Amino acid sequence: MTTLRAEAVSRLFESSGGAVHAVAEVTLEVRPGELLVVTGPSGAGKTTLLNLLGGLDRPTSGRVVLGDDELSSLGEDALAAVRRDRLGYVFQSFGLIPVLSAAENVEVPLRLQRMPRAEREARVAESLDLVGLATHAAQRPYELSGGQQQRVGIARALAARPQVLLADEPTGQLDSGTAATVMDLIGELVHARGVAAVVTTHDPALVTRADRVLELHDGRAKRLSAPAPTGT
DSSP: OOOEEEEEEEEEEEETTEEEEEEEEEEEEEOTTOEEEEEOSTTSSHHHHHHHHTTSSOOSEEEEEETTEEGGGSOHHHHHHHHHHTEEEEETTOOOOTTSOHHHHHHHHHHHTTOOHHHHHHHHHHHHHHTTOGGGTTOOGGGSOHHHHHHHHHHHHHHTOOSEEEEESTTTTSOHHHHHHHHHHHHHHHHHHTOEEEEEEOOHHHHTTOSEEEEEETTEEEEEEOOOOTTO
């Protein structure tokens, strides 16, 4: 079973005012079937940490390990293959291609994998059904609500059956009711499919849906624990 680990990971950026530690010596581990929520105020380093975990950026020090592979030591081609085949991404801005239908958007990563057409079509249908959008396959993003667009994004991320799901503020553009529905969906899919998931959010109401919570402040991990029970 594949585990994602960050070992004393730091990311330093140089600015006119001096060095800025966007992430400072963060250590974490997320296992298959586990939903880890990363929370903290704006500017705490949540997106930077997610970029490091997903191989979209390289740490200044420390390392990120997926299974037996140290992502920060891979060449660009090998790292691109890991991102394509083993990682799924969900973005706050949905990231859908406007001219493509819901089904065609979900199909994009499968085409990049050069998956045979019959298998692609089966995966797309399965993924849209998982997120409750089987009857919306032919609709384009502008014909869907914000919550539906985000569910298409989740279906696209899961279609390639990744080992790890990374979601950056996936409910940031949604109203509170729709946000709760989307977060519940992510949790259900993670547990049902055995995916290791890391989700960033600044919404305290969504934290209770996590298996564990990592709290960031000024790029540093202040707390890593189970969430408080609902209603406390």
